Amino acid sequence: MADPALLRLAGVHTHIGRYHILHGVDLALGEGRLMMLLGRNGAGKTTTLRTVMGLWRASAGEIRFAGSALTALDPPAIARLGIAYVPETMGLFAGLSVRENLLLGTGPGGLAASRIEEVLTLFPVLREKWDLPAGALSGGQKQMLAIGRAMVETRRMLVVDEPSKGLAPGVIDQLIAALAALKAAGTTILLVEQNFAMAAALGDDVAVMDDGRIVHVGTMAALAADTALQVRLLGLHLGSHQ
Amino acid sequence: MRAGDTAPILAVPLLLLAALPAMGFADWLTLSASGLAMGMLLFLMASGLTLIFGLMDVLNFTHGAFVGFGAFIAASVWARLPGLVAAPGLAANLLALAAAGGAAALVCGGLGLAFERVVIRRVYGAHLRQILITVGAMIVAEQMSVVIWGPDALTLAKPASLASSFIVAGGAVEKFRLVAAALGLAAFAALRLVLARTRIGLVVRAGVEDREMVEALGYRVRRLFVFVFAVGTALAGLGGAMWAVYAGTVTAGLGGELTVLLFTVVVIGGLGSVSGSFLGALLVGLITNYVGFLAPKLALLANVALMAGVLLWRPRGLLPLVRT
Incomplete structure (x- = not known):
């Protein structure tokens, strides 16, 4: 029987140098769903995303995406399956213009006018900065460009690491709108986020990590409604953490 | 290149102006033309080195060996085309030059492909091992050229129609240097355009x-890097071929001697930066010629002093890359 999950991690271990970071991560993400990956700093969230992208090799376990075993592939091959990755550092090319950064997110066909319009409608400020180097943008504008680059081409899955980090509330609202639009278009999204308000606004599902393992899986709505669970899993509750 | 990066570009005209009071106008003109031509040739050889470092963080001390091979291959082709070299017409001379440069670029590009596959691929990400193995390969390459072409220097006659000089305001500008400069400039323009x-x-x-x-x-x-490596070594070979004709003599030690100059160029320019290397190459070419004329004993020291000066002013080179 075909796996109902688009992305499935089973018993994934990752070592970085001599450090054992992931201790058997099990995770299933359904097609078209938006999963928030939560957890305190150092819990292994970024490592999980990087392992999915092949940027760090899993030392044990299996990662499958739409039937392909990702553990056997290198990052370019993984990306070509239709996965866009926005790292915590945003991964922009500071010396290249906004246009060139977007162009790198496209396939051989280059920038399609309709997709550019879509990105520029969501992030109008990028239009004014079109020919400026990405290094000259503000933090919020950079994050918009990073998300924009991930959406100029149709992707099956988007993997985003802490997009709200260090951004003003107005910018975060724009990012939430962009991610919601992507989700509405059917893109599956795996999102690491520390901003609980953003997580609660977007997430269908939630997985909480601690010490390199998944310690809780459920719906975002259930976690958002259960203060005791939030305190137990995250050491916080919704009202206190923005 | 970013806005506000104009100061390094002014370094070349400033150096040209600064040298003028130190010598007569005729000497200045001759030395400046010859320095700029030498700079263009150095750029031809260094452009590959800077891209190879910038793209894959590979320190390739064997790069000079490709220059050396290019020079020897050009000398061999040259020796087989005495008719074209000695012909009085420009077209025949340019044909000989194209044959020598083309053969050098092709063979060196091919050798580069093989070298990347056999040696460089095994030492990605390990600078110390890169230095050890590429310095070792440099020595092997030098000895190989002694085995193939013999221990004695080979000489090349200047192409007949390009051996003479234009006399401008009392200063002599050798015609061949103009061809070399044009080729370097064309390579710079082509690289910029492609990039x-x-x-x-x-x-x-x-x-x-x-x-x-x-x-x-x-x-x-x-x-992509394999492609860049092959193009870089082909350009090194082409630069070596032009250098051989420019200098009129080729020895097995040529590659090793030029390696120091090429690294100076690349470091001055900012590692990985093609435009930076271009400026760095022009500065090194000019300084070498000026100091060689004014104080020959200081010639070797001059480029080291230039590098130190540039790095004190801009620690990451003239036009450093933006790294994220």
């Missing part, structure tokens, strides 16, 4: 900034 206007150039520029992210976007940087 600025093509998809492959865009991916190279992005890869120089952040290789990992380029791979996460679905591009195979390694495959």
Whole structure:
């Protein structure tokens, strides 16, 4: 029987140098769903995303995406399956213009006018900065460009690491709108986020990590409604953490 | 290149002006023309080195060996075309030059492909091992050229129609140097165009900034690097061929001697920066000629002093790359 999950991690271990970071991560993400990956700093969230992208090799376990075993592939091959990755550092090319950064997110066909319009409608400020180097943008504008680059081409899955980090509330609202639009278009999204308000606004599902393992899986709505669970899993509750 | 980066570009005209009071106008003109021509040739050889370092963080001390091979291959072709070399017509001379340069570029590009596959691929990410193995390969390459072409210097006659000089205001500008300068300039323009206007150039520029992210976007940087390595070694070979004709003599030690100059050029320019290397090459060419004339004993020291001065002013080179 075909796996109902688009992305499935089973018993994934990752070592970085001599450090054992992931201790058997099990995770299933359904097609078209938006999963928030939560957890305190150092819990292994970024490592999980990087392992999915092949940027760090899993030392044990299996990662499958739409039937392909990702553990056997290198990052370019993984990306070509239709996965866009926005790292915590945003991964922009500071010396290249906004246009060139977007162009790198496209396939051989280059920038399609309709997709550019879509990105520029969501992030109008990028239009004014079109020919400026990405290094000259503000933090919020950079994050918009990073998300924009991930959406100029149709992707099956988007993997985003802490997009709200260090951004003003107005910018975060724009990012939430962009991610919601992507989700509405059917893109599956795996999102690491520390901003609980953003997580609660977007997430269908939630997985909480601690010490390199998944310690809780459920719906975002259930976690958002259960203060005791939030305190137990995250050491916080919704009202206190923005 | 970013706005506000105009100061390094002014370094070349400033150096030209600064040298004028130190000598007569005729000498200045001759030395400046010859320095700029030498700079263009150095750029031809160094452009590959800077891209190879910028894109894959590979310190390739064997780069000079490709210059040396290019020079010897050109000398061999030269010796087989005495008719074309000695012919009084410009077209015949240029044909000989194209044959020598083309053969050098082709063979060196091919050798570069093989070298990347056999040696460089095994030492990605390990600078110390890169230095050890590429310095070792440099020694092997030098000895190989002694085995193939013999221990004695080979001499090349200047192409008949390009051996003479234009006399401008009392200063002599050798015609061949103009051809060399034109070739260097053309290579610079072509590289800039490919880097600025093509998809492959865009991916190279992005890869120089952040290789990992380029791979996460679905591009195979390694495959691209093999291509850049081959183009870089082909340019080194072409530069070597032009150098052989420019200097009129080729020895087995040529590659090793030029390696120091080429690294100086690349470091002055900012590692990985093609435009920076171009400026660095012009400065090194000019300084070498000026100091060689004014105080020959200081010639070797001059380029080291230039490098120290530039790095004190701009620690990451004249036109450093933006790294994210």
